[in-house]
Amino acid sequence: MDCVVAVDVGGTTIKGGLVARDGTILHFERRDTPRGADRVIAAISAFVADLSRPRPGLRPVAVGLAVPGLVTPTHAVFAAAFGWRDVPVSSFTDVDLPVALGHDVRSAGEAELAYGAGGDDVLFLPIGTGIAGAVVLSGSLYGGAGGWAGQIGHTPVRPDGLACGCGQRGCLAAYASGGAIAARYRSGAVGDAVRNGSGAAAGDAVRHDSGATARDVVRLAAEGDVRAAEVWSSAVDALALALATYTLLLDPARIVIGGGVSLAGDALLVPLRERLAGRLAFRRPPEVVASSLGVDAGLLGAGLLGWRSAS
Incomplete structure (x- = not known):
């Protein structure tokens, strides 16, 4: 064959x-x-x-x-x-x-169109070590003038926020990617600073499990770990803000969440839907679903x- x-x-x-x-x-x-x-x-x-x-x-x-x-x-x-x-x-x-x-991500978006949860106006957003999106407009993938459309992971969600590996500050990926979620939990990060529970400065920060992954953070948050809940909540907030901006610009019918972080299931999708709706005052939010291809x-x-x- x-x-x-x-x-x-x-x-x-x-x-x-x-x-x-x-x-x-x-x-x-x-x-x-x-x-x-x-x-x-x-x-x-x-x-x-x-x-x-x-x-x-x-x-x-x-x-x-x-x-x-x-x-x-x-x-x-x-x-x-x-x-x-x-x-x-x-x-x-x-x-x-x-x-x-x-x-x-654009290739994964093509796979979603061919085999999965496609549609005419869709954002396919895998969230893994990093974040990028595949933009589908009127049933076709949109690449932009230079073929680089969809870099939603490097759109700013926190002015002058955390440094990102791309060289910018405050990028969505610095808060909501799987790599960032794990790193922020391990280093005791809250908001745009590294602090411990008493508000101490970065040099005094409490380090958590050095081997924790984003999946561990989701589990620990569900089990009542305050630090994990804070990191996870700030990630969902950042994601909701970026998706609200995208929605107001391009009016998607559906947002398809993929990548490893999507395996969090309802722990991600339920609060994300609620917070996205809360940021859209005058219009209904698009449907937010998990990738059928995983x-x-x-x-x-x-x-x-x-x-x-x-x-």
Whole structure:
């Protein structure tokens, strides 16, 4: 059976697999994302090579790579999470197959349109290590003048707030991404400062579980951990503010939340719906739902890239 190698690169994990033309995932692997631009590139190249090797009954015919940041068909222009700039697609693999490079979230949005909770006017918003959106207008993905539309994770939600890896301050991603939620809990962050329960300065901050993840923060908040509840609540507030702005600008019918943070389910969706509605004084809020593809959206999007390059 013909298939494509699909690789979805995230800040925490790299998902890879073999995908059939109808979107069936025939083989799947997950690897940790290393630290350092060169190490990430080398890890992607090794993963593609491993996935491209012969397997009984499967014949890879192309490769689809979905990566975060600013992306063109020929270059990974910039990714704050990895520290890379202007990386050519040839750096990611030397396998003798057609290769297509695309933006991870926009590719995942295409997968949602093809296989999941699509629609004519939708924002697809995966929330993982970082945050970006796929903008669907009148049934088509909108890329903007330079192909970089949807960088909602780097829209400011707190003027002069927390520093973001992109170089700006107060970005949504600095408050509501999975990486930020975990880091703020571990360091004892509240609001735009690092404080402990008595209001002490950053140098006196109480450090919490150094291994806590965003999923742990959601669980601990539900169990009554005050710090976790504060961090989680501020993340939902920041997200509601960004989505209210998006709603007033582009009037989506639906907002589809994906990525690892979406696995929080009602712990995210219920307060987010309420707070989004509370920020929209004169209009009804759009529907807010979880992605039907879950964490597979990015991999399936990479698969669509691969099939496009194979055609």
